[in-house]
Amino acid sequence: MLVFLILALLPVFFGIRVAKPGQFFPDYLAKTQTAAMGGVFVLLVFLSHASTYVSLQGPLDAAYSAFQGYLRQLVVAPFLFYSGYGMLESIKQKGMDYVRHIPTRRFAKVLLHTEIAVLLFLLTDLAIGRQPGPKKVMLAFTFWESIGNSNWYIFVILSLYLLVFFSFLLCRGRLFAGTALTTVLAAGYVYLLVRAGKDMWCTTLALYPLGMWVSLLRPQLEKLVTKHDLCWLVCIGALAVPYHLCRLRSGTHLAWYTLWSALFMALLVLLTMKIKTGNRVLQWLGAHVFSIYILQRIPMMVLQRLGLADHRYLFILLSFLATLALAVLFDAALAKLDARIWRPRSEGKVEPR
Numbered sequence: 001m002l003v004f005l006i007l008a009l010l011p012v013f014f015g016i017r018v019a020k021p022g023q024f025f026p027d028y029l030a031k032t033q034t035a036a037m038g039g040v041f042v043l044l045v046f047l048s049h050a051s052t053y054v055s056l057q058g059p060l061d062a063a064y065s066a067f068q069g070y071l072r073q074l075v076v077a078p079f080l081f082y083s084g085y086g087m088l089e090s091i092k093q094k095g096m097d098y099v100r101h102i103p104t105r106r107f108a109k110v111l112l113h114t115e116i117a118v119l120l121f122l123l124t125d126l127a128i129g130r131q132p133g134p135k136k137v138m139l140a141f142t143f144w145e146s147i148g149n150s151n152w153y154i155f156v157i158l159s160l161y162l163l164v165f166f167s168f169l170l171c172r173g174r175l176f177a178g179t180a181l182t183t184v185l186a187a188g189y190v191y192l193l194v195r196a197g198k199d200m201w202c203t204t205l206a207l208y209p210l211g212m213w214v215s216l217l218r219p220q221l222e223k224l225v226t227k228h229d230l231c232w233l234v235c236i237g238a239l240a241v242p243y244h245l246c247r248l249r250s251g252t253h254l255a256w257y258t259l260w261s262a263l264f265m266a267l268l269v270l271l272t273m274k275i276k277t278g279n280r281v282l283q284w285l286g287a288h289v290f291s292i293y294i295l296q297r298i299p300m301m302v303l304q305r306l307g308l309a310d311h312r313y314l315f316i317l318l319s320f321l322a323t324l325a326l327a328v329l330f331d332a333a334l335a336k337l338d339a340r341i342w343r344p345r346s347e348g349k350v351e352p353r
Contacts, residue, residue, distance in 0.1 A: 001047065001056060001064035004316055008043040015279035024226045028272040029218075034082040035286025036278035037268075042289045044075045046296050049150075050319055053300050054312035073203040073257075074264050076153060079293075080204050081265045083157065084211025087164055088179065092215070096173040102165040105342065107158060112341075113334055114154045115141060117294045121149045124298050128305040148297050152201045159189060160208045179216050183209040194254065203257045210262055214269070225270065236270050239263055291327035299323050 019025055027033055048068055056065055087106075090098050118140055125132055125147055132140070132147045139145035143155035163185045168178035186209050190202045214221065225235050246260035285292065299322035300315075308315045 001051060001054075001058070001312075002060035003313075004047055004050075005064050005067060008047060009040075011279060011281045012040055012277045014281070015277065017276045019274045019276075022228055024222075024232070024273045025276050028269070028276070029082075029085060029214075031086075032283060033272060033276065033278060034078075034086075035289070036282040037078050037272070037286070038082065038289040039282035039285030040277070041075055041078050042285055042292050044071065045293060046320065046323065047316075048075055049296055050300060050316050053304050053309045054315055055310075073200070074261055077204045077207055077261050077265050078268065079153070079289075080157070080207040081211040081214075084160075084208035085215045086211075087161075087208075088175070088212040088215035091164075091168060091173070091178070092175065096168075099165060099168045099173060102161055107161045107165070109338065109342065110154070110161070111158060112337075113290070114143070114149075114294060116334070117330075118143075118147070118149055120295070120298060121147050124148070124301055128302060148301055150294060150297070152198070154294070156201055156205055157208075160186065160205075163189065164212075175216055179209065179212045182212060190254075199254055202254060204261045206258045207261060207265055210265065226273065232270065232274065236267065239267055239270070243267060288324075288327045288331055291330045292323055295326050295330060296323040298326060 017025075025033075047064075051064070051068065122132070122137060122140070130147075136145050136147060140147040140149070140151065143151040143158070145151065160182075164178075164182050167181035167185060168174075171177035171181055186205065190205055193199070193202050193205075225232055243260065243263040246256050246263060249256040250260045251257075296319070299319045303309065303315050303318055303322075308318065
């Protein structure tokens with residue numbers, strides 16, 4: 001697995017640029033850059049999922065297991081953060097018209113896409129001889145349960161869309177009030193999920209409102225951080241110590257894990273101010289990140305049923321190629337479907353951003 005991890009991280013170093021002393025990249029949160037970061041992390045998610053299907057007993061697997069054990073749920077942290085950031089950016093640009101269309105545009109579109117994905121998982125289950133019970137199938141279409149799909153992320157992101165919609169509707173589009181109310185409601189939502197036994201769904205949930213706050217306060221934050229390189233270094237140093245301490249305590253309580261994930265994203269954003277990674281490979285992956293994320297287990301399930309999980313290098317390679325092909329076909333089909341249902345709008349991809 002270490003070989004595949006190196007291959008997954010290799011594109012990061014192609015086209016990498018470092019800002020000159022005293023300078024920072026102004027587009028560190030632009031769509032092209034967040035798409036590239038999404039491409040990096042969706043590769044890490046793929047490896048994380050693939051590792052659950054193969055045996056990790058090789059001499060090089062210990063290093064990958066340590067890496068995976070370190071990041072854990074943080075592999076999805078950028079998706080939630082950039083999505084929250086992009087949501088508030090859209091509201092800032094388009095105002096209440098955008099807010100009023102969140103249920104019919106963002107929520108409904110993602111819901112439709114993921115319901116179709118669940119149907120594909122159900123058909124795959126039946127094709128390989130699995131027979132999930134009727135109750136589990138029904139709950140899978142609500143994303144409360146899984147039949148192989150990554151249900152928790154969809155459940156959380158759809159819920160957050162609705163929280164944003166109601167918050168900004170009640171606050172009549174006022175940015176600060178709407179963001180504050182979203183944060184409060186998200187905290188209440190975390191409490192309900194924990195009470196329902198879904199603790200692991202909440203580890204990175206707070207990054208969505210955090211992304212909104214960064215969008216809201218970006219001018220003030222940049223004024224503080226980008227005065228000169230020393231300020232940037234001091235900020236990184238000031239965050240590095242609590243980041244390490246929270247990481248050590250992250251397994252003891254959800255609050256520590258949440259704070260650790262927030263500091264992780266803060267450090268990642270600071271690094272992207274000075275270090276830009278982006279090439280056609282990562283940007284292409286970023287353009288298809290949502291489909292790659294939600295569909296990648298389908299090829300894995302089929303190949304495991306065919307007995308190829310015992311040949312892990314072949315299994316991972318075929319799973320990856322099949323996932324890319326499936327994602328391209330899925331996106332092309334849904335683009336045609338979307339064109340029939342919704343008139344084209346210049347709001348870009350719904351995930352991640």
